[in-house]
Amino acid sequence: MKFAWIDVRGLAPELRAAVVDAAVHAKAHGVVSDDAALLQTLPPTVNAVLVGDGEATIKITEIGTSDELARLSTSDTGAGALVRVVDDRTLRLACDAAVALPYTVVDFADPTKIPLEIVLAAADRAPGRLVTVCADLEEAGIVVDVLERGSEGILLAPKDAGEVFALIRLLEASTPQLDLATLTVDRIEHHGLGDRVCVDTCTHFAEDEGILVGSYSTGFILCCSETHPLPYMPTRPFRVNAGALHSYVLGPDNRTNYLSELGSGSTALAVNADGKTRRVVVGRAKLESRPLLTITAHSADGIVVSLTVQDDWHVRVLGPGAKVRNVTELQLGDELLGYLPTDQRHVGYPIGEFCRES
CATH class of the missing domain: 3.20.20.70 (Aldolase class I)
Incomplete structure (x- = not known):
């Protein structure tokens, strides 16, 4: 201390x-x-x-x-x-x-x-x-x-x-230990072109680390960093191909940002498969137009979680036990790791108000 x-x-x-x-x-x-x-x-x-x-x-x-x-x-x-x-x-x-x-x-x-x-x-x-x-x-x-x-x-x-x-x-100041939830995949939908964000940080991610991203403020999926081998390019252990630009990303102090708000000098929360967290600094956020897909999953309590990401094999999320799952190979019933905060959000701050997201 x-x-x-x-x-x-x-x-x-x-x-x-x-x-x-x-x-x-x-x-x-x-x-x-x-x-x-x-x-x-x-x-x-x-x-x-x-x-x-x-x-x-x-x-x-x-x-x-x-x-x-x-x-x-x-x-x-x-x-x-x-x-x-x-x-x-x-x-x-x-x-x-x-x-x-x-x-x-x-x-x-x-x-x-x-x-x-x-x-x-x-x-x-x-x-x-x-x-x-x-x-x-x-x-x-x-x-x-x-x-x-x-x-x-x-x-x-x-x-x-x-x-x-x-x-x-x-x-x-410290970062919390998070109680991660197991989510079950309900639906995979393929979309046309949209804008997605790669978050390039000033840190080296471990193989079981990523960042928590979601379309709804009440549910996030653990997006994997690019520390695992790729067939046509070198690994980029500083990067998370995080999702569509509208998505929430969990940061320090229980704050969220939209992926579109991140830039050089911003902060995010690196999270591993056991829920251990650390603060990381963003070196840049890279926005590009790519085909997108949406993952819909639910928790054991029935909470619905949604995440829209680039529709490509090399984009990965993490499952229980740090199992790496390629998003284009996900099947109904597959299990993913996520986080389920109880608060709604207003300009990134947790707030106890009624809000419905769909």
Whole structure:
């Protein structure tokens, strides 16, 4: 679980009070200060992180040499270190500290994230927790994903109380485990020409992954990525041939978009056959006119699900057990994997209103 340390050093007194209150209400992991008296006013739900002399829950000492690290690691305080990484020597010191100490705060002079990657790799199996100093929320969003695991903690000096809540929301963001349903194919209809969308993402899909697409907001079918061999072209493991441009696609935060709305920089939800999800970034959406077919299926509870896709053998959907099914070979009674949300949609948001789709 990622956590936030809110740095109030250097803040004006009136802003400091508001930021501390926000940190308490947002349930930040810690408040960082060089004022031990201020930290003593914190409730027990927030860690007091002291940089300097005095008593606190967590005491951070700035170090610059291996000797200082050795003294700190053998002390009885169980404290942490602040390392300012400006060159190769201090980078090695940060790596050693991250292995030896319960908390290591690292402030990188280099704007690239390569030094952070090196520290993360060095401390990959260490029990301690790495906290990275970030200049703003945008940098925090990058830092938490470096090497797919990111820094455990973010230290941020916020511009105002609102940034405290924004940071906590950023760190708490996650994608849900979905309860996928088994759907039974009722009907296959072949149509004439229409527009379909290929979703090309900035990720490599696994063989049992795809995205959830459907004509109705209450039912989606798991469309397979192009990770499986094709007879006349190489695989494209970043792509899902998703369906007709009117279709809904499920994204993060229980939001939907029409396929026609996706473009470079949009987000979607990659879903595997077990319902595990992850956020993916769209590199481009490719719309072309192709012959279409519509798959109609139903759940065990009788919920009807519809999906219109390109009428071609290489377009695939997934069945139970990650069975790959070519859409032109589907038969009545075949089983597919789908998802059945209970909400209707208004501009992509779930809403509890009456709506009938057919």
